[in-house]
Amino acid sequence: MLFRRVRARCMKRILRTPLRVIEFRNLTLSALQCSLLATRPHPLHVTFQDCEFEGCGWAFVEALEKRTSSFGSLTFKGHIDLASDELERLFQVNCIEHLNLPCLDYNGKVSILPLAAPVDHLKYDLYADPDIMEGIFQSLNIVAKKLDVVIRNSGLDFPTEYAGLPDCVLQEMISAVMANCSLNVLDLSTKYNKDLQWDSHIGALFKSVADHTGLKSVKVNVYNEAFGPDFYHLRELLSHNRQIVVTDENGNLYSDGYLIDRLYFLNRLYQGSTDLLVDPSSERSSLVAIALLQSAMYDFPCTGLLLSHHTDVLCELFQCAPLSDIIESVSPSDSLWVNDQKRRRRL
Template identity: 40%
Template sequence: MIGTAYIDGFDFRNARFDCLPHIFEVAPSRTLELRNLKLSAAQSAVLATRPGPIELILEECTFSDEGKAFVDAAESHKSSFKTLAFVNSSPLNDDNLKRLLQLDTIERLGLPQLSDDLALLPFAAKIDHLDYDILTLSLFEPEFQTVDIVPKKLALTMLQDYKYMQTKIIDVFKRLENVGHFEELKLRFKFDDNEAGIPRFVSYTLISAVMANPNLKVLDLGTDEDDLEWDMHVQTLFDGLKDHPGLRVIKLNVCQAAFGPNYMHLRKLLARNPNIIVTNENDDIYTDGSLVDELYAMHRFFHGSAELAIQPPLERVSLVGTALVEQASNDFCRSAILLSHHADALNELVQGAVSDEH
């Protein structure tokens, strides 16, 4: 992808018909982001028939026919959407949105809050990644406990009055726990009372949900200014997730104090699990510039050592010897890592050295 093309803020319906196709010709590989535009039915159909995998973001846009031509074109042309996102509002009415959710050609779908009748339908859509703003009341409906949740990557922004955090939110996490196939999970709470904080029991139920999804690689708890924050739960989360077999990234937007004195909670997590990194929403790694950096360096050595196992035997022996001399000769931990991964190669090195002496 080469950047993003933006068009913002006017009635586009009277523009020349070839205007949008021309934009696609000039920037075929870009994400197209349209904001506050009014589009005709014909123009919307052009959006759905763009060549190649389509990356389309529509923020507060409207279609003159409420999306019929757009969905018709997507159905008939088997359009492939790498990303299709409706921000703040949907240009499709309920009937056309239902049709869109039947397609199997969308990789990532972003949706704003929908009507009550449609609220649970996106979970069953044949997509890989769902990014969805939803009222918690919709998640508390009995139907949510049985709806088929298809996406492997789920980003939920939950909207509602804070009082519901104290009652039924545990049922939501229990449902996520039962899914079992998540690879990425992003959760945000946007409630009216964002000063009250996240109750402690929520962190425990979240841990249970994450541990029940062994293939989960990314847990994103990053927050915006108006979101409930996780600062007071960092130690609990790290203790509960330290032995997860698949987790690779934990995203948090928290203050330095949340990691404990001298980043104690983070160092404990990293010392236990060499596969995890902890970042903020911008993917910057949290570090103290010293001990945490050393742990990450040890992790890189660990993974580099493990990767040597796939090398051809003769080449592996040579590489292990080089790693031992140049990076591990005066470091017990690194020497132990090499021994645990490559005892046979180290044995060959020793045998070779003995043979050379004789």
């Protein structure tokens, strides 16, 4: 029996699966089945593998266009039996969260449209003909917050000999990074392509991303010499942006053993201090006081950083003559130091 002859009642039962994960393989779906699938009230995770749609999928796309709640995840594997017009409409609907596409059997505009689809996560295998795509890419507005795109080129004259990473590639990548304010991790570790060498571009890269407000981590595989004399480029980055860490592909921090470690310590203190300001707790005064008398003691940069963020706490401490609450929370040696400071203040 052909699957498209399955009646609506049976189709609804199939779509009530508790896991809401459905995969159709080598089936032909009727217009009614497509409409039922696209109008389920709850989000689904749907995969079509080499499936066919009656009417080239117009019923499925039309139902998605009218949908106001999230459809969920939509994945195509193998051949996509949708006409180019229906594909264009599909890539404009606003209800798909995760869209997963194979390489499309279309050239030019249609194959580029998925990159502009209003989805949260796009995974796409793209064939790009340079002669066709050059003008299209310049006007492209990429909407997805998370991109997983493989770009393929079948040109016979594509260079295969080793060559350094061109400056133009670096500049385009930097433009994309700075345009994505939500980017947290920039992974250039070239895990699957060891031929990409970033060493000569580290200085320019760090200088360009230093002002990124969302970036937390840069992963890159380079030699220590790439950071310049005395790790100059890395020191400049960490001093300018206290939110960023730089690691290799395995998550190991790059460091010279002292100055860089010192910057990371200061930056961790900075992050913890600013977190207290964003979400202040009832124990903020005690936490700041303990930090001043322990990790930041005898350390002018750390003390200055804490006091610049928590001046009000300093005022509270001066107004509080007995510091017994603070002294009880520190070590005996620190307590002696505090008592000595109290005696000096009375004198």
